[in-house]
Amino acid sequence: MISAAIVGGTGYTGIELIRLLSAHPNVSLDLLTSRSEAGTRADEIFPSLRGISDIVFSDLGEDTLGALQKCDVVFFATPHGVAMKQAEALTQAGVKVIDLAADFRLQSLTDFEHWYQQSHACPELLKTAVYGLPEVNRAKLAEALVVGNPGCYPTTAILGLKPIIEKQNAQADRLIEPRIVIDAKSGVSGAGRQAKLALNYAETTDNFKAYSVEGHRHLPEIEQGVAQLLGSQFTHRIRFLPHLVPMIRGMLSSIHMEMTEAGTAIDWQQAFENAYASEPFIDVMPKGNYPDTRSVRASNRLRIAIHQDNERAELTVIVVQDNLVKGAAGQAVQNMNVMFGLDESLGLNFAPIVP
Amino acid sequence: MISAAIVGGTGYTGIELIRLLSAHPNVSLDLLTSRSEAGTRADEIFPSLRGISDIVFSDLGEDTLGALQKCDVVFFATPHGVAMKQAEALTQAGVKVIDLAADFRLQSLTDFEHWYQQSHACPELLKTAVYGLPEVNRAKLAEALVVGNPGCYPTTAILGLKPIIEKQNAQADRLIEPRIVIDAKSGVSGAGRQAKLALNYAETTDNFKAYSVEGHRHLPEIEQGVAQLLGSQFTHRIRFLPHLVPMIRGMLSSIHMEMTEAGTAIDWQQAFENAYASEPFIDVMPKGNYPDTRSVRASNRLRIAIHQDNERAELTVIVVQDNLVKGAAGQAVQNMNVMFGLDESLGLNFAPIVP
Amino acid sequence: MISAAIVGGTGYTGIELIRLLSAHPNVSLDLLTSRSEAGTRADEIFPSLRGISDIVFSDLGEDTLGALQKCDVVFFATPHGVAMKQAEALTQAGVKVIDLAADFRLQSLTDFEHWYQQSHACPELLKTAVYGLPEVNRAKLAEALVVGNPGCYPTTAILGLKPIIEKQNAQADRLIEPRIVIDAKSGVSGAGRQAKLALNYAETTDNFKAYSVEGHRHLPEIEQGVAQLLGSQFTHRIRFLPHLVPMIRGMLSSIHMEMTEAGTAIDWQQAFENAYASEPFIDVMPKGNYPDTRSVRASNRLRIAIHQDNERAELTVIVVQDNLVKGAAGQAVQNMNVMFGLDESLGLNFAPIVP
Amino acid sequence: MISAAIVGGTGYTGIELIRLLSAHPNVSLDLLTSRSEAGTRADEIFPSLRGISDIVFSDLGEDTLGALQKCDVVFFATPHGVAMKQAEALTQAGVKVIDLAADFRLQSLTDFEHWYQQSHACPELLKTAVYGLPEVNRAKLAEALVVGNPGCYPTTAILGLKPIIEKQNAQADRLIEPRIVIDAKSGVSGAGRQAKLALNYAETTDNFKAYSVEGHRHLPEIEQGVAQLLGSQFTHRIRFLPHLVPMIRGMLSSIHMEMTEAGTAIDWQQAFENAYASEPFIDVMPKGNYPDTRSVRASNRLRIAIHQDNERAELTVIVVQDNLVKGAAGQAVQNMNVMFGLDESLGLNFAPIVP
Incomplete structure (x- = not known):
């Protein structure tokens, strides 16, 4: 024990x-x-x-x-x-x-x-210290003494971009145009358990707003995640805009990219499915799907949908997770499992709560 | 002006x-x-x-x-x-x-x-000082210098009981058994605009609870309202239990009474309709109806439904209002209209917001 | 298996x-x-x-x-x-x-x-057939071939009344006056997974209403549960009023009773604690507590709070459960465990989801 | 009349x-x-x-x-x-x-x-027929016999882009890079009053999802609005992704643009304030603000915030409205006022409902 x-x-x-x-x-x-x-x-x-x-x-x-x-x-x-x-x-x-x-x-x-x-x-x-995203850093985590558990937004952003960046790294032509828009939405529990007027039920429910487009602390963490995966020559620019959704748990990040012609030649659905085939907690949804946040509620799963539109050269990646589980405590336990050489999904393989 | x-x-x-x-x-x-x-x-x-x-x-x-x-x-x-x-x-x-x-x-x-x-x-x-419930105190309000605007729960309780008490006063036989249960439910805005952990969205939504069965300050106010209307010989006992509903505005009070045999001889639907026929803001719903709180959202109306079951000798009165309007600010303006001799519904005759 | x-x-x-x-x-x-x-x-x-x-x-x-x-x-x-x-x-x-x-x-x-x-x-x-409430029918369930899994409201009502009825049965004097008011509130999932205008989000959220005071099918089931436990001479009358709460899961029943003088001599907190001391899923809350529905969300636990006011002769029992778990599927699995001679809490001992 | x-x-x-x-x-x-x-x-x-x-x-x-x-x-x-x-x-x-x-x-x-x-x-x-957006088509509306009242999403998109397009039209240099991402979010009432499983409360609340990235019918309407305002040579490409927010009313569109160097030379806050200075229903928020949807709940106002980041060359325009009022019925009445030569804000100048 x-x-x-x-x-x-x-x-x-x-x-x-x-x-x-x-x-x-x-x-x-x-x-x-x-x-x-x-x-x-x-x-x-x-x-x-x-x-x-x-x-x-x-x-x-x-x-x-x-x-x-x-x-x-x-x-x-x-x-x-x-x-x-x-x-x-x-x-x-x-x-x-x-x-x-x-x-x-x-x-x-x-x-x-x-x-x-x-x-x-x-x-x-x-x-x-090791950045605690097992899908990216598994080997290092196995040896780590100190782990920085990722922020919730960066977890969705980095895992939503990883197969694209890996594909890019394996290829000479640019696949994605330099600018990436991450329009992210989080449930209120992400703001923590605190007495704060802005979080009062009557202020927050039946309401929706954006915040912190200037300088959210998760932006440098996303940039670091992307740069680490890519090597320092990578020059994509990320626009990150978080929003507050009137729900308790749940996070959805919509990642908007423009493909180059070389990018449109790739079957991104297949690329994501391959990239995450053996991951216990990453679920690439079937083509055409829109995962909702409740499909991961109270679970450690993160689901990804790929919407590729070659005619408009648009690639949209939609990522959902429970911000308190895969976005925080569940990921921490997953990291612990890796650090102690246990089966990575031990104690984490429970079903989401629906409805 | x-x-x-x-x-x-x-x-x-x-x-x-x-x-x-x-x-x-x-x-x-x-x-x-x-x-x-x-x-x-x-x-x-x-x-x-x-x-x-x-x-x-x-x-x-x-x-x-x-x-x-x-x-x-x-x-x-x-x-x-x-x-x-x-x-x-x-x-x-x-x-x-x-x-x-x-x-x-x-x-x-x-x-x-x-x-x-x-x-x-x-x-x-x-x-x-005059207790600011126009449906009860209209004449006194017209002369008042100082008005105590009623609490939200007492407004529903007193107006839900008034026609019964008046009927009782006009009659020798007891109509209602001595014990009245008021099981009341309020939206979160009733707790005020404050930074408080218990009111945090993530604490309050998708959740329901009772509170303050011992000693809610609205109980003596309800008792005073009932006693004032009745005269001091009245001996009904009131059990008052408030609950917190995950909604912004709205209040519903379920008033449970047991009728005596004399009580079952009365058509209470008719009695309520007669009692409130000329009231601009009191709406007695047609028989069999269950008013929902949103039917009064953001308006000064208060709706009442009567469910009389002679076989079981049960009389249930259901009262809904917007706790911030008829339960607070709207009632204050209604009081002002009376105090200044204006048309009582001036500035208050707007429609509820649905959906 | x-x-x-x-x-x-x-x-x-x-x-x-x-x-x-x-x-x-x-x-x-x-x-x-x-x-x-x-x-x-x-x-x-x-x-x-x-x-x-x-x-x-x-x-x-x-x-x-x-x-x-x-x-x-x-x-x-x-x-x-x-x-x-x-x-x-x-x-x-x-x-x-x-x-x-x-x-x-x-x-x-x-x-x-x-x-x-x-x-x-x-x-x-x-x-x-056996009525599938293990806390009442455990022995019979062990032999049962067919089990009728209780309705959600009756589960709260019967378990909220059982220690009182048992105490009554052991005593000559009447402890509780004949009329019991059960004012019950359920989350929307209790209405089932169906396409129905009245259940549309925009109709249901930020809203609260009562329904079915006349003839809800759970009333005869509650009456049967109470009569079975008591023996046929019992003459309490039950008033049952359900309400719809804008939340997904959760049920709270407020049970209002009037104590006789003999009833006030009893420490009901202690009586409930004794009655349920060995039950794996029934949790009697410490004195003065108000359990909220989320404290049992997605779990098989049912929590009970006792509010005894001897001065006013009022006894209020508040019961919460997750209507889909202890009120339905969890109870069914608990019944299965008993029917197959397994540890009653096998597969059911997971924590509620908070927040 | x-x-x-x-x-x-x-x-x-x-x-x-x-x-x-x-x-x-x-x-x-x-x-x-x-x-x-x-x-x-x-x-x-x-x-x-x-x-x-x-x-x-x-x-x-x-x-x-x-x-x-x-x-x-x-x-x-x-x-x-x-x-x-x-x-x-x-x-x-x-x-x-x-x-x-x-x-x-x-x-x-x-x-x-x-x-x-x-x-x-x-x-x-x-x-x-005239497209019924008074802020764009006021003169034509005054003469119109048939008006097509805009979709809710296009109202936010077109009014969020209008000052930019007008500025562009007045200038030779390109101000905004060709690709515009509109990440939009709507309350559930936008889906209409219908019996539909996907709109059931228990399916929709505490949940968030994207939908219809391929072929939402509002995209051609947005493109038409943008093209009409600009003249046919305009070549911006729009990516439009709608989401469903668990709230009754309200719509927020986040419009992400990349500025050219010429674009960064412009004070967009000032440009928007000038463009809408005399509009009765368009409110340009002070710099740095994030309007929430409830700030326009049940009103005909539409609020816009400008977030200009010259260092990153990013321009984000955030637009909120009540989808049923400025996004539907209120706009229809506003159109009627214009068509009949009335004061444009007649019957529409009521305050939003907060909380």
Whole structure:
């Protein structure tokens, strides 16, 4: 059994982690820390956990680090900037770290400091941290000590572009024109479990809006993902516009591309099916399909549809996932499975909830 | 033109008042005060008002009272306890006061202090204040200086019971058994425009719950309403259980009563139709109907359905209203119309929004 | 492994059964029949099942019965009136039958024919059929060949009343006054997966309404459940009013009772905790709590809260469940576990989905 | 008073028209026809109209045309293909026709027959029909006999592009690169008032999906709108992807463009503000703003935000409207006002409903 701890855990990714780890056959969730909720049973805050988990939030003060060091893996479901302060002490004790916040997502120190407006607490460790997208980084993850769990939007964007970029890399002619528009939409749980007027039910429901076209922190992460996959000579430009959808969970990214003539010669449906044929959680939908977000609700699956229109030279890739599972906690568990050499889908192979 | 002011106005009853008063043919909305938002245009906080109203929130400090005293009527869309501190100075200057909070709802000082846990700032004025339910208090309202605008739940309860109580008063035999169950349901806007975790969209939507069966402040107000209408010998006992519905606006109260044999001899459908025949805003639905809350959305109408089952001796009265209109701001404007001798439905005769 | 079949299965209880049985460690879902969808993969209709189940809807025509007879258990997720036509042939072949419709719920033939307006196809079998509420009928279920899976509302009502009735039975004095008001609220999935204007999103959302106070078919089922538990001398009268809540899943029943003086002497919180102490799926909430429907979303748990007010002699029991799980498919699987002598919670012990 | 008739009127644009025309100071709604609902009061189908309108659906059979010919204006809130069969007889009698369906939207006969798969009943009249977008066609509308009321998506697209195209027309250099991506999102009421499984609440809520990237009928209408404004030499290519949002009303179109160097030299915020300075219903939001759909709920306003990023050469225009008002019935009334020489905002100047 893997002894696991969650630092934080009072937010939506926290409760999702508790739900997933409690049901994982090879994991024992031994420690759950929170300063604000120390001494409170998790099922007092989340009554849905009654009968599922007896775990209690604890704050061991100075002994916390020692307790965490006895675990095999520590998940950080904390705000940005927390994991990086403890990661070094943990890895030195042989504990693997999975940060669900952004401390280890951007591999460029400059980018991190620019976008998150703080200096990094362990720049050396950042160099060895692995971006936790198993479909891209599986081999590195198997050796990783510190994993930066991807943002929800970047997961859809990178996995929606990966087969295209790989095809491009294998070919001399340009397949896609330089500009890619990612018009993305997220359910409200993506904004976190917080008291905030803008998230009040009466403000949010029966309503739809865009936000952050200037400078959403997920844009550099998408660009890094695309560049990493491609090599540095790649020059595609990405326009990223997120929107808030009145639903709890779910994310849909519409990726709009223009094909070159060489691009139209490719059967992209087939290319995606080939690329993801052996992936346990990536589902390429049959031609002509429009996946809806509920088809992945509460599951770790990510579904992709390809709409190729050669006459107009348009290629549209539509990606859906549950932002709290494949976009956060489920992906973290998938990463853990890889890091510990387990079957990658262990504890994650449950059905979406429909209706 | 009536010169009107709103104190407060950054909440949901506030914006609803601004919407209604801006369109009222006999009103000029001249002053809108708020400490927290002083200097901000109302349409910056509520972009829906762009092009509708140019009014700016102001805080005149020590001059505020003087400015309010120049108006004809002041609406308080403030938390409990604010109106009572200014009401005396305003009425002395001949200004009429309509409080949308609870300062002037409970006419018993003891009740007020028990339920709202504060002493009353103007107990003398409280004695002359009128409970602002025109269908019950029309004559008194025409003379009122200070009006306590009813709570949303009490509006449905009192208007759902009024024809029964009047019938009872006209008759020697008991018509209804002593215990009345009011099982009430409210949309989320009833909880106000506030940053609160329990009101977060992801906490509230696709969810339903009861609350406050012990000691909701609207229960004494319902009891007072029933007792006032009946005279002090009335001994019905009321069980009141409110619930939170995942919808923005709307309130439905199911009132469950058991009829005596004398009660079953009455055609209650007819009794309600007679009682409300000349009311501009009370709509008794045809027999067998179930009014839904959206049938009154954004309007000042309140609809009532009567389900009488003589075999089981059960009488169920179902009442729907928009909690922000007939349950708050619309009723306040209706009160104002009565207080100023205007046609009662002036500025209020717009259609509900469906779908 | 238990070989299971589902007849029907294109509705919401159908997909929920597929989801649960696909994950059940001791079940092999071998047959799924549907006339309208014969030849179609289940995951074409429900893309959420992609990667979860390969099963195909089949219509074997005259051979269907033979194929069903080879299974160990057949679940009917069909409209009322289907199961009773096949139940005899199945039980004669030793196949156990669980009907999720109403054919075997009401044990009185007269009641069945009155409420469902059809004659019963196998009145003899009806006499031996068991009402599938394990918390009430566990012993009988262990021997049952045919099980009538309870309606969703009756599940909440009967389980919300059982400890009270048992207490009453053990005591001479009356504890509860004769009239019980059950004010119940259901999510929209309870109305089934159908094309119907009244269920259109734009008709249903941001809206709330009551329905069927006269003659909902669940009322006789509740009355039967209460009478069965109590013995025939019991004379409580039940008022049942259902409402439609704009949410997908979830049901909350508010049960309003008046205590006698003897009734107020009882600690009902304790009584409920004792009564359900060993039940795997019944959760009595701590005193003062208000369970929300999402706390059981997509799970087989049913939570109960007791609000006892001795001063007003009021006892309110609040019951929540997921109408598609404990109120339908989950309960059916729980029944199957009991019928086959398995651990009752096998395949059902997953966490609710929050948020 | 203008004597108005509505043909159809049992759908969502129908009830919205009834609501608007009932409150219009210069209109008398004299006739409402429907075959399926003949003899039924409108307020039986839409109880929200109780107390607002007494009108009854009628079917005069052979006399219908004669009755319509006595009106001044006839609105067709019917499926595609109905208005074109009666338009000629009506215009010959001097009656003005406003079709809210698509019979008179596409001015090319070939386009109409290709996209709507039927031959046109009055191709001669089609030539003189005016596309009912007052902000584009005001002068022609003043003279029009037959008006094709725009589709909801095209209204947002054309008004979101108009200032750009006008600027382009006034300048030699290309300002915008040839490819424009319109990623559009609509509330569910846009799909109409119909019994359809895909629109069932439980299918639609807490869910999000794209649809019809191939061949949505609004694409040729958008292209026609853009081409008309520009002149035939214009060669921009439009990618149009609609999505379904779980909300009742509201539409948001995100229009993604790439600026040329000449394009970045322009202050587009200023350009839009200038272009729409005198428009009563077009609101250009202050810089940096993200309008939400509720800010126009139930109103005839359309709000536009400009996000210009010169560094990335990206120009994003975000447009919101209520699909049933400015996107349908409100625009029809606005057109009527123009056609009859009334103040364009008469009967339309009401505030959006927030929350």
